[in-house]
Amino acid sequence: MYLVADNPSLELGVAAPANFSRWKDFPVSQLSHHGQQCCDIARHWFRGMDFAQLNGSDAMSGPRWIRQKFDWGPSKWPLHWCEALEADAVDCGAHAALAQEAFEARGVTTYRAQIVQSYGGTAVDQWRRRWGNDDVSDHWLGEGFIYHEANAVEVGGQQVKLWDGSSGCWLNPAHTKGYGSVIAIRIWTPDGGGLSFRWGDHQLPSCCWQETGV
Secondary structure, eight states: OOOOOOOOOOBBBBBTTTTTTTGTTOOOOOOOSSHHHHHHHHHHHHHHHHHHHHTTTTTTSSOHHHHHEEEOOOOSOOHHHHHHHHEEEHHHHHHHHHHHHHHHTOOOOOOEEEEEEOOOOOHHHHHHHHHHHHTTOOOOOOOSSEEEEEEEEEETTTTEEEEEEETTEOOTTTSSSTTOOEEEEOOOEEEEOOEEEEEEEEEEEETTBEEOOO
16 A cells, blocks of 8 residues: 555544544555556456456455455555556555456446554554565554555445455444454545445545544
């Protein structure tokens, strides 16, 4: 996922707790394109593979094959299409970017989502060592919290489901406390705001962070 970007500052929908306000201005990760055939071929291959894996199933189905092909792990950014598809493992930003491509190719209305999850202790220590061993920044790790990227898929009536490509599953909107819980979300929309979504019982105005629970 990106380290920095020249994006307009978008404030939190509520007061930003100090333990995750460091991520309030993060942009979503985007795969880069060399402007050459290498990335064109990679992108076309990816779309074709998703079509084949879907095999006539519901277009809203989560693209689990992506997680099966690409393990979750450190990625160095910028990350180009041709590089991502040659990797054995990619981080959550790449997983979300790939899932977005798949959903859009299927004609599904999907938005990029940023989340903050509650994690701590041994897990964070292990992840910090793993990212350090690969000489990749661990800026997504905080003290008891982590930054993560996902996809918000419209299912009707501005209701969304959140797809976690790194885990290959849909996130549970009731899981807002305890280990691995989602405590804050921001859904990006092209208009820069003005829309509002529902994820379970949570009302989520677009393009601003909203807490779900602590």
